[in-house]
Structure formats: structure tokens, C-alpha cells
Amino acid sequence: MKVLVIGGDGYCGWATALYLSNKGHDVGILDNLSRRDWDSQLGVNTLTPIAPIQKRIERWKDLTGKNIDLFVGDITDYSFLSQALRQFEPGAIVHFGEQRSAPYSMIDREHAVFTQVNNVVGTLNILYAMKEDFPECHLVKLGTMGEYGTPNIDIEEGYITIEHNGRTDTLPYPKQPGSFYHLSKVHDSHNIHFACKIWGLRATDLNQGVVYGVLTDETGMDELLINRLDYDGVFGTALNRFCIQAAIGHPLTVYGKGGQTRAFLDIRDTIRCIEIAIENPAYAGKFRVFNQFTELFSVGDLALMVKKAGNSLGLNVEIDHLENPRVELEEHYFNAKNTNLLDLGLQPHKLSDSLLDSLMNFATKYKGRVDKEQILPKVSWRRK
Amino acid sequence: MKVLVIGGDGYCGWATALYLSNKGHDVGILDNLSRRDWDSQLGVNTLTPIAPIQKRIERWKDLTGKNIDLFVGDITDYSFLSQALRQFEPGAIVHFGEQRSAPYSMIDREHAVFTQVNNVVGTLNILYAMKEDFPECHLVKLGTMGEYGTPNIDIEEGYITIEHNGRTDTLPYPKQPGSFYHLSKVHDSHNIHFACKIWGLRATDLNQGVVYGVLTDETGMDELLINRLDYDGVFGTALNRFCIQAAIGHPLTVYGKGGQTRAFLDIRDTIRCIEIAIENPAYAGKFRVFNQFTELFSVGDLALMVKKAGNSLGLNVEIDHLENPRVELEEHYFNAKNTNLLDLGLQPHKLSDSLLDSLMNFATKYKGRVDKEQILPKVSWRRK
Numbered sequence: 001m002k003v004l005v006i007g008g009d010g011y012c013g014w015a016t017a018l019y020l021s022n023k024g025h026d027v028g029i030l031d032n033l034s035r036r037d038w039d040s041q042l043g044v045n046t047l048t049p050i051a052p053i054q055k056r057i058e059r060w061k062d063l064t065g066k067n068i069d070l071f072v073g074d075i076t077d078y079s080f081l082s083q084a085l086r087q088f089e090p091g092a093i094v095h096f097g098e099q100r101s102a103p104y105s106m107i108d109r110e111h112a113v114f115t116q117v118n119n120v121v122g123t124l125n126i127l128y129a130m131k132e133d134f135p136e137c138h139l140v141k142l143g144t145m146g147e148y149g150t151p152n153i154d155i156e157e158g159y160i161t162i163e164h165n166g167r168t169d170t171l172p173y174p175k176q177p178g179s180f181y182h183l184s185k186v187h188d189s190h191n192i193h194f195a196c197k198i199w200g201l202r203a204t205d206l207n208q209g210v211v212y213g214v215l216t217d218e219t220g221m222d223e224l225l226i227n228r229l230d231y232d233g234v235f236g237t238a239l240n241r242f243c244i245q246a247a248i249g250h251p252l253t254v255y256g257k258g259g260q261t262r263a264f265l266d267i268r269d270t271i272r273c274i275e276i277a278i279e280n281p282a283y284a285g286k287f288r289v290f291n292q293f294t295e296l297f298s299v300g301d302l303a304l305m306v307k308k309a310g311n312s313l314g315l316n317v318e319i320d321h322l323e324n325p326r327v328e329l330e331e332h333y334f335n336a337k338n339t340n341l342l343d344l345g346l347q348p349h350k351l352s353d354s355l356l357d358s359l360m361n362f363a364t365k366y367k368g369r370v371d372k373e374q375i376l377p378k379v380s381w382r383r384k
Numbered sequence: 385m386k387v388l389v390i391g392g393d394g395y396c397g398w399a400t401a402l403y404l405s406n407k408g409h410d411v412g413i414l415d416n417l418s419r420r421d422w423d424s425q426l427g428v429n430t431l432t433p434i435a436p437i438q439k440r441i442e443r444w445k446d447l448t449g450k451n452i453d454l455f456v457g458d459i460t461d462y463s464f465l466s467q468a469l470r471q472f473e474p475g476a477i478v479h480f481g482e483q484r485s486a487p488y489s490m491i492d493r494e495h496a497v498f499t500q501v502n503n504v505v506g507t508l509n510i511l512y513a514m515k516e517d518f519p520e521c522h523l524v525k526l527g528t529m530g531e532y533g534t535p536n537i538d539i540e541e542g543y544i545t546i547e548h549n550g551r552t553d554t555l556p557y558p559k560q561p562g563s564f565y566h567l568s569k570v571h572d573s574h575n576i577h578f579a580c581k582i583w584g585l586r587a588t589d590l591n592q593g594v595v596y597g598v599l600t601d602e603t604g605m606d607e608l609l610i611n612r613l614d615y616d617g618v619f620g621t622a623l624n625r626f627c628i629q630a631a632i633g634h635p636l637t638v639y640g641k642g643g644q645t646r647a648f649l650d651i652r653d654t655i656r657c658i659e660i661a662i663e664n665p666a667y668a669g670k671f672r673v674f675n676q677f678t679e680l681f682s683v684g685d686l687a688l689m690v691k692k693a694g695n696s697l698g699l700n701v702e703i704d705h706l707e708n709p710r711v712e713l714e715e716h717y718f719n720a721k722n723t724n725l726l727d728l729g730l731q732p733h734k735l736s737d738s739l740l741d742s743l744m745n746f747a748t749k750y751k752g753r754v755d756k757e758q759i760l761p762k763v764s765w766r767r768k
Binding site for chain 2: 135160198
């Protein structure tokens with residue numbers, strides 16, 4: 001199938017594009033390369049050195065003989081987007097092309113407004129372009145488990161059946177997002193749902209957990225194909241940061257009590273989930289929601305797992321608790337469903353198995369590139 | 385109290401500003417006058433002739449001795465907004481300053497994107513300006529009953545207590561908005577809720593029904609103070625359109641079966657609800673939601689009421705059913721709660737009492753200004 005990966009130069013997008021290309025799909029990448037630009041603005045960098053997208057695609061072709069089309073431009077520019085789609089003629093669009101950092105969206109008003117406008121308008125443009133020219137195309141949109149927040153009831157996959165005053169309906173699951181970024185994803189979900197309803201479009205919203213791991217079969221073929229490993233206070237995740245802290249002998253920095261429980265998955269499961277979604281498209285008019293994760297951990301759990309993995313490599317690992325820069329519950333109920341993708345054939349990797357080979361080994365190998373000034377959080381959710 | 389009415393040149397905003405001024409509040413109006421501009425773009429006009437805002441405010445001062453400060457500018461321009469707030473120093477902000485037409489938002493991609501960016505960014509800017517300089521100020525934000533859509537269970541006021549798998553939580557009521565405009569309001573609600581939570585701001589979201597009526601004590605004082613009466617296919621409501629159709633001998637144009645049930649209130653109740661919200665501010669950190677309406681009617685009910693009122697004036701009124709340009713259920717359950725404002729003292733006007741004096745009389749008086757070409761719907765929700 002012709003699959004356009006929007007945001008294919010980013011962490012999940014790059015791994016997905018190569019995986020789908022390797023599986024025989026005809027893949028295009030559309031990206032404005034803004035992820036690299038944001039790193040420059042903030043003065044941060046991925047631990048692993050990332051080659052220019054053109055060089056990566058060239059190397060991929062050298063190694064596999066497979067071609068990936070490249071469209072460099074911005075989906076908030078409708079005429080660019082529309083022309084690229086008409087040229088590529090996608091059967092499925094995988095949409096990773098959004099600003100995806102909660103701390104980035106919380107830096108200040110400008111970053112909050114940018115994140116919401118960029119993400120919401122980009123997705124609106126895709127919906128309109130599909131409506132105009134590709135109404136049968138399947139949109140596979142990346143949402144986030146963070147859209148749900150931490151309700152005191154079980155989290156279902158996108159919808160919940162509510163019995164109330166003797167009547168029953170199945171309604172969109174109530175959302176309690178925890179940053180202006182997470183809010184932008186909730187806005188997207190509502191917009192996509194509506195577009196499916198009125199125009200008969202088909203879409204799958206993948207509410208993804210926190211993705212970890214550097215290694216996939218494809219990105220591991222050559223150092224020029226290596227994937228990102230972000231550890232800074234803005235784009236890095238807690239797990240990445242802990243691995244790198246362990247590697248350089250810095251105490252692991254748990255925010256607050258560490259009871260914050262989140263959903264996680266290996267990057268190898270991300271790319272498989274995308275494949276499953278593409279192979280099983282949503283019906284016309286259907287806004288389908290899958291929760292895309294494999295395991296639940298608290299931040300404290302992660303710190304202990306990294307400490308143990310570090311110890312097995314002979315590293316001495318300490319755990320610190322920092323004042324939490326975020327406004328969030330630090331102890332709460334969290335139980336989310338994830339059966340839709342498992343029922344369609346996902347076979348999960350386990351963090352306990354991946355931690356060493358796909359994270360700690362990379363952290364150790366590239367630890368000379370660590371900028372220690374970027375590890376601690378600088379963005380606060382609170383009013384001064 | 386110092387009350388800034390954002391969007392005070394519009395239909396609800398103008399009536400609110402005069403009412404609060406009359407009640408002794410120190411009122412400012414902030415408006416970019418875009419409502420007048422959109423009329424010009426579309427080639428439509430309110431049935432009642434509206435004077436320039438400067439003339440209206442001048443006349444108000446002549447009649448009552450009361451001053452209303454005027455700030456002409458756009459809330460999506462943060463530096464303008466921030467300066468205006470610092471100059472006025474509001475104790476409460478009433479925010480009507482959004483693009484409020486569902487059909488306008490459905491004209492095409494540009495109007496959809498404009499509506500969402502305009503509304504969401506304007507509200508984000510207000511939240512940031514409050515956070516920076518007026519964290520104690522009470523935001524009274526106009527939402528819409530249309531945010532809820534037409535669920536098959538009772539509609540509560542903003543939140544619903546859900547029992548699920550043996551656990552219970554009170555969560556934001558699930559939203560199913562029916563246009564890109566209604567979606568923008570849902571986005572706003574989520575953003576405001578979050579800002580209250582992280583910054584301790586206080587906000588009341590008034591999910592308002594369809595407002596009808598021209599007359600208030602204040603706008604009736606002088607023709608220069610008269611309020612809008614929009615009847616065109618984009619900014620007009622069904623009820624206004626029916627009254628004007630009855631006045632000029634045009635059949636009433638019901639969209640589809642006419643079983644679409646919505647919530648309604650008299651403009652005199654709108655302004656009283658705003659007063660009630662201001663007099664009973666939300667607690668710091670609280671995102672409070674009131675459903676602001678007094679009666680429920682189906683579109684078919686409205687047509688019959690207008691026919692009856694028209695007959696009593698000696699008019700011969702026919703009812704036609706047009707193909708529905710919207711995608712919506714035409715027969716559905718609809719039962720919404722509205723006890724919060726009633727408990728705080730709202731005493732509703734009834735449509736049956738207001739129809740003649742506040743609508744039919746104006747429709748008849750100004751029927752010479754009707755542009756018949758603007759009556760039928762031109763904007764479709766559907767893919768061609």
C-alpha cells in the first residue's frame with residue numbers, strides 16, 4: 001500500500017517509515033524537519049547522532065534497494081500539503097507530524113499557542129485534504145494516553161458506555177489532559193471524530209503510551225539509520241533520562257513521589273501497531289480508537305528497574321526525588337484497557353527484556369555526548 | 385465591580401454591557417468589531433439597523449450619565465489584550481468575543497481554521513493575561529449547549545458522575561459537538577478547565593442555549609441602542625428566521641423533519657445569568673459549568689408557535705420542510721439540566737410571552753429591510 005508517514009523524520013515516524021518500507025509498502029515521508037529546529041532553539045540534542053533525512057533515505061536505498069519519497073514542508077501550509085498528497089496518492093496516512101512535548105507546550109504563552117495551532121490546524125488540513133481528494137484514505141493518527149489523565153475509574157478505548165438515570169449511551173471517554181500539548185491532542189480527537197461523522201472519512205486514533213527504545217531491525221542496520229534518544233528536560237522522557245543518568249553516574253531524578261503511573265511500549269511495538277492499524281482499516285465514517293501500550297509502570301518502578309539494570313552493568317545508581325515541576329497527582333488509580341491491538345495480533349515486547357539492549361547499551365555507548373546541563377527540568381507548570 | 389465585556393459590540397455582549405452598566409457596574413467593552421466585518425464579507429445585515437459602537441456608547445452616556453470604556457482591538461493580539469487589561473483592571477471578564485456561527489465555521493477549510501484558531505487563541509490569551517496580571521479575576525466564558533450534542537442520556541451541567549466496573553468518579557461530561565464552531569467551544573472548555581487547575585484561576589463556563597429576543601430595558605431606551613436581529617442563513621437562528629418569514633409572507637423553512645430539540649432562552653435571561661455569575665464568583669482553582677437556558681423546544685415546535693403568533697397578528701403562515709444542510713439527528717432524546725442558575729435566583733421569561741413583543745413586532749416593524757436572498761441556507765455540512 002502507498003503509506004505517507006507525516007512526521008517521518010521524528011523518533012516514531014522514522015522507525016515506522018523504515019519498518020513499513022521493509023515490509024513492502026510504498027512509503028513516503030512528509031516532514032517540515034521542525035524537530036531538528038526545536039532542538040537547535042533549545043540548545044539540546046539527541047544522545048545518538050542523527051544524520052540529515054536525505055542521507056538517511058539514501059543509505060536506506062543503498063542497503064535495501066527500497067525507495068522512500070521525501071516531501072519537505074509544513075502541513076499547516078494547505079497548498080503544500082494538498083499538492084504532496086496529489087503527487088503521492090496515499091492509501092493510508094500515518095500522522096505523527098505534531099509538536100509532541102508537554103514541557104515544550106508549557107514553556108510560555110507563545111509555545112502553548114504554537115503547539116495548539118500547529119497541531120490542530122495541521123490535522124484540520126489533513127482532514128480537509130482527505131475530504132477533497134482522498135475520501136477513502138485511512139488516517140492513522142497518533143494520539144496519546146495522556147489525553148485521559150488519571151481518572152478514578154478504568155480507562156476504556158476511546159468510548160465508554162454510561163448508564164445514567166435509567167438510560168444508556170456509549171459516548172466519547174471523558175478527557176482530562178495535563179498540558180497544553182495533551183490538550184491539543186484532545187482537540188484533534190474531537191475534530192477527527194466529527195470529520196468522520198459528517199464526511200464519511202475513516203480514521204484510527206492510536207492513544208499511545210510513552211515509547212522507549214532505540215533499536216528496531218531497520219534502524220539497527222547502519223549507524224546512519226540510528227534513531228533518536230532524547231534525554232533533555234523538554235523532549236526526553238523519564239525512562240530515557242534515567243538510563244542516561246545511570247550511565248554517567250548522575251542520580252536518577254524522580255519528579256515528586258514517583259507514584260505517577262503511565263502506559264509504556266517498546267518502539268518495536270509502536271511500529272507493529274501502526275502496521276496492524278493499516279492492515280485492518282477503520283470503516284468509512286468510523287472514528288476508531290485503540291489504546292496503544294503494553295505495560296503500566298509508575299515513575300518509581302522505572303527508577304528501580306533502571307537501578308537494577310545499571311547494577312548488572314557494574315554501575316552504582318542512586319535515586320533522588322526532585323520537586324515536581326508538573327501539576328499532577330503523584331499517587332492515583334490507573335487502569336487502562338489495551339485489548340483492541342492485542343486482539344488484532346500485537347505480541348508485546350517487555351521493558352524488562354528491552355532495557356539493557358535497546359536503552360542502557362546506547363546510553364553507555366554514547367555517554368560522551370551527554371550535556372549534563374540539559375538533564376534537570378527547567379519548565380514549570382505553576383504560576384510564579 | 386469593574387467588568388470587562390469582551391465582544392461587547394455583538395448581540396449578547398451589547399445587551400449585557402448596558403444591563404451591567406445600568407445596574408451600577410463599571411463596564412468596559414473590548415471588541416474588534418469583527419461581527420460587523422463578517423456581515424460585510426457575506427453581504428448580509430441585521431434586520432434592525434445598528435449604530436457604530438462609539439455612537440451607541442455616546443448615546444448611552446447621554447441617556448443615563450453612565451460611562452462605558454471602549455477598547456477596539458483583537459484578543460488574538462496578546463500585547464493589545466494585555467495592555468487593555470492593565471488599563472481597565474477588571475474584577476470580572478465576560479467573554480463573548482468569539483466567532484459564534486456554526487454555518488460560518490462550515491463554509492470551507494479557511495473558515496473552519498479561522499474559527500478554531502480565533503476562538504482558541506483568543507481564550508488562551510485571556511487565560512495567560514489573567515495568570516500574569518489578574519489571577520483573582522473571575523472569567524465568565526460563554527460556551528454553548530451545542531457542546532453536548534444529543535446524547536441518549538440526560539445532560540448534566542459540565543460534569544457527570546460515572547460508576548464503572550465497581551468504581552466511581554465525577555468527570556467532564558462527554559462532548560459531541562456538531563460543527564467546527566461547536567468544536568472550538570469544546571476546545572476552549574478543556575483549556576480553561578486546565579488553566580484553573582494549574583494556575584488556580586476561577587472561571588464559570590456558561591453553556592448557553594439559543595438566545596432569542598431583541599428587547600431589553602436598556603436597548604429599548606432609544607433606537608440608537610437597538611440590538612441585532614440576524615435572520616440570514618449563516619448568522620440567523622431558526623426562530624429569528626421564522627419570525628421574519630412570517631412577517632413577509634414567506635413559508636417557514638424547517639430543516640429536515642424538525643424534531644431537532646434544542647435549549648432556548650430570552651436575551652433578558654442571558655443578561656441576568658451573567659449578572660448572577662458575576663455576583664457569585666467561582667472559587668479559585670474552580671472551573672464551574674452552568675447550563676444557561678430556560679426551555680427546550682424542537683424546531684417543529686418553534687414553527688408552530690410562530691405560525692400561531694403570526695395568525696394572531698392576521699398573518700397567513702405556511703410551514704415548509706427543506707433538505708437539512710446539517711448532519712444531525714432529526715429525532716432524538718434530549719433532556720438537559722439547568723438547575724444551577726435557577727437555584728441562584730434566575731426567574732425565566734417564557735418564549736410564549738416574548739414571541740410577540742420581542743420578536744414578531746420587530747420583524748414586522750423592520751420587514752422593509754429584509755433581503756429575501758439571505759433567508760435560505762447556502763452552507764452544507766456534507767461532502768459533495
